Amino acid sequence: MDIELLEIRQFMGQFPPFDGLSDELLDVIAERVEVSYFKTGSDILVLNDILNELCFIRSGAVEVYRRQGELYNRLGEGDIFGHFSLLRNHKVRFPAQAIEDTLIYFIPNDVFQRLCEEDDDFADFVELERPRLETVAEQQKKSNDMMVTRIRKLVTRYPVMVEASTTLQQVANQISEAQASAAIVIKECSGNPRYSFQDSEGQKWRMEGIFTDSDFRTRVVAEGLSPQAAIGDVASSHLITIQSDASVYEAMLTMLRNNVHHLPVIYRQRPVGVVHLSDIIRYETHSGLYLVSNIFNQSSAQGLARLAPDVRAAFVRMVQEGANSQMVGSALSTIGRSFTRRLLELAEAELGPPPVPYCFMVNGSMARNEQSIVTDQDNALVLSDDFVPKEHDDYFYALAKFVSDGLDACGYTYCKGDIMATNTQWRQPLSVWKDYFEDWISNPTPKKLLQSSIFFDLDSIYGEDHFVETLQDLVAKRAAESPLFLAAMARNALNRTPPLGFFRTFVMEKDGKHNNSINLKRRGTAPMVDLIRIHALACGSKAQNTFQRLNDISQTQLLATGVSDKLSYAFEFLCMSRIRHQMIDIQEERVPDNNIEPENVEDSERHTLKDAFQVLSNAQKFLKFRYPMPAQRPRQ
Amino acid sequence: MLGIRPRQRVTQSDWANYMAQRGQQAKDDAIKRFFSTPLPASDTPISDVPMVALDMETTGLDEDRHAIVSIGVVPFTLDRIKLAERRYWVVNPTRPLAEASIAFHHITHSEVAEAPDLDIVLDELLEMLAGHLVVVHFRNIERPFLDTAIKARRGEGVMFPMIDTMSLEARLHRQTLWARFRRWLGRPPVSIRLNASRERYGLPNYQGHHALIDALATAELLQAQIANHYRPDTPLKDLWC
CATH class of the missing domain: 3.10.580.10 (CBS-domain)
Structure with missing residues (x-):
């Protein structure tokens, strides 16, 4: 290696995918780069030109476009582009333009091909979307013993x-x-x-x-x-x-x-x-098991509230040990369910046995077994049809209040949208609940569904399970046969869209604007859950968990081959990213939230997140097309 | 640029004739080949001109008392800088290496002691330069040092046209009405040193004072200057000197 090329080598070696290359391969690259300067506004790659080099941004910034001229990505120092074309027919598919004065290092195709052949991580990195997400998801899976050990x-x-x-x-x-x-x-x-x-x-x-x-x-x-x-x-x-x-x-x-x-x-x-x-x-010495048995040993709501710090500790431990999002999600949901159950037992002990049978229903993330450490409570009471408000409602209101207050004390804050059993509207006999669902499904308006969509993730937690099962059956049967309902749901699912990616220390929006942070729930996991729920409803699935829903969807022809895998990898990565950032928040003694700041996102995570956003964005486009508004609206 | 004497002014209005004439007169084979290889005509658009960026590190600033320590050469065009075709030589300066310039150039005594005399690499160097337009940052180092060193070894010197990225910067920042106005106001002149010039074009800050990296940096600077202040079809005669 000529010492004089250290400058180039060291710079490139800081950025993925070059950071993982052997010194020998880095030397090969530095030996062979060609350099060119591009003034702001000048074209670097022109559509359909022949491309025989990988482009590396040494300084400046570049925008990459789709064929139709839509912004595909904005790249800065250390980013690469042109690899899609090199892996295909060497024709430029995504034109590129310098948006600042830019210096590009060009890496000849034969070197690029050699890197792909000799370094698997490099090859994975430059492969389009799915393989990278897949690799990351697979690695997470492999790294956890509990998932694979039978x-x-x-x-x-x-x-x-x-x-x-x-x-x-x-x-x-x-x-x-x-x-x-x-x-x-x-x-x-x-x-x-x-x-x-x-x-x-x-x-x-x-x-x-x-x-x-x-x-x-x-x-x-x-x-x-x-x-x-x-x-x-x-x-x-x-x-x-x-x-x-x-x-x-x-x-x-x-x-x-x-x-x-x-x-x-x-x-x-x-x-x-x-x-x-x-x-x-x-x-597996560290687990949520101790915590759960501890929950059931508490004899008061105050005792339960004292366990809240343990939940965070268990969460941090799980993430550190390489649990994937499904494990974290279901462990936290199990813990949340245990709190709720124990509170109900304590409430019944205090208030006496219920005057009529009931089922305590949970909605949202707990119903999906995908709870995170930042969560509020979403619950409701489904009562027996023998329920007589005048005689019985005092009891159930007291029960709901006991549980809701207790959950709040344990860190499951009150629901801002008032989706709680303390709300009279959500403390009703089964027949009323059936009417609710029937109305939502047959007379959907996007506005109505905005409030009620949370009820389409529903699970029983305590009491007469079959009440909620009846509702699950009703939803599964009626939703699939109601195109208007699916269309309205689909429209709502498009309200929240992912950003394009990251650019330096900003979040890049599709219109090219910048933001300082991103709410990964609002812009990633939640829209993903929404769109998967719609496909699941369309195929009559009764599953509540997003991964199980994807499984059910993949048994049908709803999505093209491989799409549900892609969605599942993307969802897993988005969830894990959120979980990791929440863990960092806890470790640094900040209040965990759903935001991630680009400066805390590692390079490799940025790239994978961008891929995941892209998968989500494509899936949203398909949703609009798959569930169009029927031309005729039935009379209400 | 303190400590540099005013030089002889090279005012060749007709480089082609001068080169051809030297080609006929030259006695040394390598020098004869160098001058006999024609350069692009003076009206050739810059985008068609094969160029080579040249940088030297020396033991000082006076070609009569100091000597060349290293030479970096990078062939390029307006489109591409061909780093793969680069050459870099450390040569023995025969004159002692001052401690200060060791730190300056990152070249050690032992490296220099083992290095060949410039005479050994001269044929190769001239072959790389032949037919290419040489691009330097501050021609008053490269041109006189090369001329003197070659004259001492082969009995005849070399003189050839160059594009000087520093003088292109000077035209923009030192010779305009605005620059004169600034001077009149007593403002310090805009720096036209390599790194300061590069910064104005958004070019990265390379570790300076390595002949090859500086040659690369000079090539990049010329691409940036042409892209921002000239055009690909600007004729060579507007740029060289």
Whole structure:
């Protein structure tokens, strides 16, 4: 290497994708660059010209346009352009113009091709949109063990299985001998009922339940039962199991959601083992599990509020350990749901049992299992149709207020749009809720839907689950057959658009204007959630989680091949970016928010974010085209 | 530019004739080849002129007492600076290297001690310059130093037209009515040194005082000057001197 080219080499080596190159390859580039100066306003690349070089901006600024003249990107020092053409037919597809006096280093095509061949990261970087997002998303996935490790890895021995007729004493002995902490209760059966399996001798059995150490305390000793009683009469028939190929993480969530500590592991319908909470904790010491069990141990709303700092600590730990957005989202949602459930239990303990059955419904991010650390509460009460306002509403108002105040104290601030069960409008019997949804779907106006779209992410959290399931079914059925509704939703989904990207320390808008920061929720994740929800409604999906919705969508012909993957990578990246910046806020003792400031965005993150914005922008364009306003509006 | 004596004025109105004549008279082969390679005609548009940026580092400012230490050469056109075709030589100045200029040029004693005499690289250098228009920043270093050094080694000197980016800057900032008005007001003159000039065109600040990097910087400056104040079809005669 000639020392005199250090100047060029060192400068280029600061910027991606050159920063990851070996010294040898950097030398090759510095040796071969050609240089040219472009005055403000002059053309650097002209549409359809033949291009045989990669362009690197040494100083100045450049605007890149689409064929139709629409601004595609604004680039500054250290950015590259022209690679799309080099990877295709060498014809300029995106013309470029200097918007400041600019010095360009041109890297000859043969050097560019060599870089692509010899350095995979370089090749990934210059590939268009999807591969880069995909790589980043894949890396995040790989880096987390919990997501890929299957639960069967934690199973070390066969479960203790006892026939339903076995006495409690015999079961206790068998569990002790096996040094286990639970036994699966089985019974001979015929046919193919749920949880049935065949043993090696062809005998058919059915899993009746599970009996654990703590059951001996709560169900036997505390109840004063005889050790000679048959276990089948005592064991809980409430059985929660997990498939052996599920991830450790899924097992953890199953335990959290159902508040159980033992899970029978099933392989081809046969129980092959039992995992205990402590097995998972041993495997993954830092987790939200302690926090959740702590939530359920609190006996007052004040006690719950004291756990708020723990939520942040758990969040930071998860992000640091490389959790992806789905893990963070569902862990935070599980924690939020646990708070809500515990508050409801405490409310019922204080107010007495409910006068009529009810279901506590959550909406928005908690319903989608995508909660972030910056969140407000969105909830509602769906009451039994036996509800008589005069007699019962005082109770439910008090219940709603107890929960809502408690959540606020725990850091889930009151909803600014008043989407809370304390609002009479959102504390109604099931039949009224059905009418609400029916009205939103058959007489949609963009204005009406602006307020109500949050209800199209809905999930039950406590009480009569089937009330909310009824509403989910109604939505799934009616939305898909209502083009007017989908069109109105689509129109609203276009209200919030992503920016174009970043330029130096600014956020670049599509019209070329600059901003100092960007709200990544408003300009990224939320519009993404909106548009995916519409496709999901259109295909009759009942999924609430955005990734699950994308899965359902990809089973249909709604989107072109590969588009739902692209959306999923882009969404994952946007979420992770938001999560990372919130973690930085917490670590630097600032109040976490949804804003990111360009100066805190690393170079590689900038490029990937820009790709993600582009995917979102394209998807929004398609939305307008896919769900047009029907020509005739039905009479209201 | 303190400490520089006024030079002999080179006022060649007809470079082509001068070059041809020297080509016939020259005794040294390399010098003969250099002068016999025709330069573009004086009315050639600058966009068609093959150029070469030249920069030298010297042990001082007086060609009779000081010597050349390094030479950087970068061929270019108005469109492209061809860094791949660059050449850079460190040469032994035969005169002692002052400590001050060591720091200045980033060239060490041992590097210089191992370097060849200019005579060894002279043929190669002249071949790179032949047929190209030489571009320098401040011709009163490169031209007299090269002339004196070659005369000492080959018995005859070289003189040839150059484009001087500093004098182009001077025309803009020192010789205008506005510049005279500023001077009259007692304002300091606008700096026309390499880096200060480059800054006015938004060109990056390179680590100066390396002959090759300065040659590159000079080539970039000329591209910027033409783009901002001239036109691609400006004839060569309006620019050279």
